[in-house]
Amino acid sequence: MQRKIGVLRTTVVGGILFLAPLVATVFIVEKALGLASKLLQPILGHFPHKLLGFVAVSDLLAIVLLVVICFIAGLLARTVLARRLISTIEQRLLSNLPGYEFFKGLGESILGADGAANRQPVMVRFDDCHQLGFLMEHLDDGTCVVFLPGAPIRIPVACSTSAPIACSRSRHHRRPR
Known part of the structure; x- marks a missing residue:
């Protein structure tokens, strides 16, 4: 009986750890799309059609805006200043968190990042x-x-x-x- 409870508890905790990042990502993307839609409200009055096929023009423009913002943020992250800032934060703060180095290396390996730790x-x-x-x-x-x-x-x-x-x-x- 004790073993069954242990398996049940481990399975539930594993499910939570699997779903938590997915739910957080969906929540963040939903909030970002809502903010982008609000920012685009003044521009939307200049479009004659509110729908493009089955997709709302506001949603389409919000997605395009988020992609452009992510692209610009990625460009900024490649600068020397940003790399120094990230390195300093990792050395002083994040490297003290248990498992940070492992999950960082795992993420780099999955994404095929340059210098990914084998x-x-x-x-x-x-x-x-x-x-x-x-x-x-x-x-x-x-x-x-x-x-x-x-x-x-x-x-x-x-x-x-x-x-x-x-x-x-x-x-x-x-x-x-």
């Missing part, structure tokens, strides 16, 4: 088994941060290394049972 696979040795992990970063005290994929468990694990990595590297891995 996480080095490592074998982490526990008392009686090994588990495949991904090296996230080296810390100043000689230890490293390793992401261990799988369900979260509440076991404190220390992974200490000396330079270079003291974990064995493997292309093929059989997960211990």
Whole structure:
């Protein structure tokens, strides 16, 4: 019975974590379209038709305006000043958040961004088994941060290394049972 409750709880939490970014994105896009439509109200009086096919002209122009704003923001983000600002924010604030480096690298890998971090696979040795992990970063005290994929468990694990990595590297891995 306890196992069924655990599976149910894990599944519900996983569903929430899956849906939360989608709902947030839809909410933000909806609000942005509403704001863009309000900004375009003075211009819409100059259009003779309110509908273009089955799409309202106001909605179409709002989408075009948002695309143009995103394009300009993307151009600005490529400037040296913006890169320095982003780098400073990442180093001073975001890198202190647990898992930030992993999710940043994952997003860069999915999007095919330049310089996307290819996480080095490592074998982490526990008392009686090994588990495949991904090296996230080296810390100043000689230890490293390793992401261990799988369900979260509440076991404190220390992974200490000396330079270079003291974990064995493997292309093929059989997960211990």
